[in-house]
Amino acid sequence: MAKAKIAVNGYGTIGKRVADAVKAQDDMEIIGVSKTRPNYEAIVAQQLGYDIYAPAANLEAFEKAGVPTAGTIEEMVEKADLVVDCTPGGVGEQNKPMYEKAGVKAIWQGGESHPIAGFSFNAVCNYEQAIGRDLVRVVSCNTTALCRVIFPIDKELGVKKVRAILARRAADPNDVKKGPINAIVPDPAKLPSHHGPDVRSVLPNINITSAALKIPTTLMHVHTVNMELNTNCTAEDVKNILGSQSRIHFVGQGISSTAEIIEFARDIGRPRNDMWENCIWPESVTVTENELYFFQAVHQESIVVPENVDAIRAMMELESDGAKSIEKTNKALGL
Amino acid sequence: MAKAKIAVNGYGTIGKRVADAVKAQDDMEIIGVSKTRPNYEAIVAQQLGYDIYAPAANLEAFEKAGVPTAGTIEEMVEKADLVVDCTPGGVGEQNKPMYEKAGVKAIWQGGESHPIAGFSFNAVCNYEQAIGRDLVRVVSCNTTALCRVIFPIDKELGVKKVRAILARRAADPNDVKKGPINAIVPDPAKLPSHHGPDVRSVLPNINITSAALKIPTTLMHVHTVNMELNTNCTAEDVKNILGSQSRIHFVGQGISSTAEIIEFARDIGRPRNDMWENCIWPESVTVTENELYFFQAVHQESIVVPENVDAIRAMMELESDGAKSIEKTNKALGL
Known part of the structure; x- marks a missing residue:
């Protein structure tokens, strides 16, 4: 089976961890991560081998900073099956039309409110209800x-x-x-x-x-x-x-x-x-x-990371049993 | 009526505040405060005009540091009607025999446990029950x-x-x-x-x-x-x-x-x-x-200070009505 193609929009505290956690799984892959500015975290993404995407208006700034990009965020979204939105709270909502336009599935984080996805996720509580869903919010x-x-x-x-x-x-x-x-x-x-x-x-x-x-x-x-x-x-x-x-x-x-x-x-x-x-x-x-x-x-920086992996697995219908997904995620992470 | 003669044993965080609060009342006076070492707080006590008492073994250290003492802690206790013990938690208990020997009333702070005095005090809760008591613990x-x-x-x-x-x-x-x-x-x-x-x-x-x-x-x-x-x-x-x-x-x-x-x-x-x-x-x-x-x-440093003043007033039978004592204490402090 082809791996699910995952994009991480917003390579900050949560995004960089989700990217690494997805990369560690055998049924999904990272096709790109986005950064708005070519700062030290962008350099890290580059060193870790992630394709970096940026807002169209900022591509030149990345080039000048010696951080090559693979294209715009819209282009990244087009290539993905599912986008994990890890932008700051409130920004994620502004991205919703972009995901809808591209017809990709999307996960938001707990900084957004419940109605953005109409479904709030926790792996032990409601994995099965997330199966096949297009929009999911992983709670804070x-x-x-x-x-x-x-x-x-x-x-x-x-x-x-x-x-x-x-x-x-x-x-x-x-x-x-x-x-x-x-x-x-x-x-x-x-x-x-x-x-x-x-x-x-x-x-x-x-x-x-x-x-x-x-x-x-x-x-x-x-x-x-x-x-x-x-x-x-x-x-x-x-x-x-x-x-x-x-x-x-x-x-x-x-x-x-x-x-x-x-x-x-x-x-x-x-x-x-x-x-x-x-x-x-x-x-x-x-x-x-x-x-x-x-x-x-x-641990505020990392506790939601395995939950994001499980949410991807449910939404992409890679596993129908929540307990098995949790076990698979944990094992790949070394948890 | 003669003012009640109060000694403060332990001129630290609570003791220095209790001393000033007692000094502000018109029905009680500070006859001395104790310090174990001639540190900056002892200098402050000196500058504020308090008679300083110290352990017999340390009197020479005070003299050398240019902080004159008025005698030993035992001598201070002998001169008092009531000692407010503001020594660190656990030390207060060791002082009990000294107070009993001198026949003075004593207040301990919340760092000691209830049995030391057999009565734990809060002005609004049980002022009247403290009237005339010899031993009282003001809670933390x-x-x-x-x-x-x-x-x-x-x-x-x-x-x-x-x-x-x-x-x-x-x-x-x-x-x-x-x-x-x-x-x-x-x-x-x-x-x-x-x-x-x-x-x-x-x-x-x-x-x-x-x-x-x-x-x-x-x-x-x-x-x-x-x-x-x-x-x-x-x-x-x-x-x-x-x-x-x-x-x-x-x-x-x-x-x-x-x-x-x-x-x-x-x-x-x-x-x-x-x-x-x-x-x-x-x-x-x-x-x-x-x-x-x-x-x-x-405010951990000061909230018990007015309570100590009220406890003194009850124990020394300076006022039989708790509400009136609270009002008098507050007014003198500017609360």
């Missing part, structure tokens, strides 16, 4: 992390209500423009935040509230998750359920913070020190008065 | 902030359950030794944290859980507070209840973070930019499904 890092824990617990124990409090990293490690550097910012101050309720774009029957604080760190988010359960259970029951999920990782052995999680990822040779899994502190898993509490750390 | 900054909001809401609406998630400043502004500088630390990872349950040392009938994260900031803590209520109400009702409390301040007018709260305190001329009040974002006050949510910022 925070929503992905919440869906991964809520879905299996709801399935086994029944979730009455979720309250998620997010301590959000202020900026990604390469982003020198954002703050705060010494403050806590309610984000937003008006409650609830959109993060928890966005879970309902994937799991519409879950009752969930959330609040978020932006804090001075770049490495990971940390969620304090509270779930009211319908079934009497112990912390061990919950750990068994979560432990059966391939994209949930229990941290331990002296890992006391997000810094040590990233150090662990560096030490085991993960590309760009990525942690694709939810990282849960097992000692935090507590059940009291039929309520579950735990802490999970979320 | 986080517990103080939680008690101040839980007590009036429980009184008016009935509180079924509280879930408090604390984003804790990693270190005070002058503390260069502590971290993290770029990480989030579950503190502790094992749930629940002690912070919420410590509220029960003041309000034993409140059902409360808590979780805490240590984060890279020095300015203030931020609490995300969730309360299940027994009474149907609106956000306006809650704002009216909290707004009637003199030590609760609603932030607004473009204050989006803890940094701007501290800038506000600097601009209005607060000593050491102290915010003695709970700082609540009014737009965060939300009631849904009989559950209240809001964000409050807590």
Whole structure:
């Protein structure tokens, strides 16, 4: 079978990771990535052997910078079966007519809102419903992390209500423009935040509230998750359920913070020190008065990457079984 | 009436503030403060005119450093009616025999555990029960902030359950030794944290859980507070209840973070930019499904300072009405 031809529109934090993850699969290939400016990330794309496409108006700038392009973004889109849009939140929506005109399938990220695709994706929750779809939105890092824990617990124990409090990293490690550097910012101050309720774009029957604080760190988010359960259970029951999920990782052995999680990822040779899994502190898993509490750390740069691969596989009808796709993606990534 | 003679044992973050706050009252006076080493804070105490006392073994070091002392800590304690112990958590307990031997009343801070005094104090919650007591523990900054909001809401609406998630400043502004500088630390990872349950040392009938994260900031803590209520109400009702409390301040007018709260305190001329009040974002006050949510910022260095003054007034029987003591303390401080 011919490999599915994938274009990545927007080779930034998520796009460069999705490109590498797609490249690692045997049933899909990258036919090009786009950059708007010939910056250091474009040089990296060039060194990694990706064909680079750019806006027509900027092709000359790329040429001058010594970064050859293969054409315009429209030309890239024409060659693809499916475009993964990894442009900044809000920009993706402007690209929709281009994808429709070219008749390609498209994936957007969580920075866009649900209606852009009419379908919000998480591999364990709704892979089968994405099969053959033309338009899909892969939900954000925070929503992905919440869906991964809520879905299996709801399935086994029944979730009455979720309250998620997010301590959000202020900026990604390469982003020198954002703050705060010494403050806590309610984000937003008006409650609830959109993060928890966005879970309902994937799991519409879950009752969930959330609040978020932006804090001075770049490495990971940390969620304090509270779930009211319908079934009497112990912390061990919950750990068994979560432990059966391939994209949930229990941290331990002296890992006391997000810094040590990233150090662990560096030490085991993960590309760009990525942690694709939810990282849960097992000692935090507590059940009291039929309520579950735990802490999970979320690597905002990479957690959605395997989800994008699975979304491609469903949309391109390369695999009809979600569990098999997840396993195939994980194996190719080394997860 | 002679002023109550107060000694402050431990002239650090809390002690130096308590000393100034006591000095501002007309019914009590500072007879001395203690320092273990002749560092910059001892120089400040000297410049502010406080008599400085030190451990017998260190008197010579003070002399050599050009910081004259008035005697040993034991001598200071002998001269006092009441000692406010502001030594680091755990050290206060070692001082108890000294206070008992001298027959003085004593206040400890929240770093010590409840049994040290057998009574944990918050001015709005239990002033009257502290009247005439010899030993009192003023609860920590986080517990103080939680008690101040839980007590009036429980009184008016009935509180079924509280879930408090604390984003804790990693270190005070002058503390260069502590971290993290770029990480989030579950503190502790094992749930629940002690912070919420410590509220029960003041309000034993409140059902409360808590979780805490240590984060890279020095300015203030931020609490995300969730309360299940027994009474149907609106956000306006809650704002009216909290707004009637003199030590609760609603932030607004473009204050989006803890940094701007501290800038506000600097601009209005607060000593050491102290915010003695709970700082609540009014737009965060939300009631849904009989559950209240809001964000409050807590200035860890100063929030317990007025509480210490009120505790002194109750223990020394200078005022029998808690509300009047609170008003008197506030007025003298300029709150």
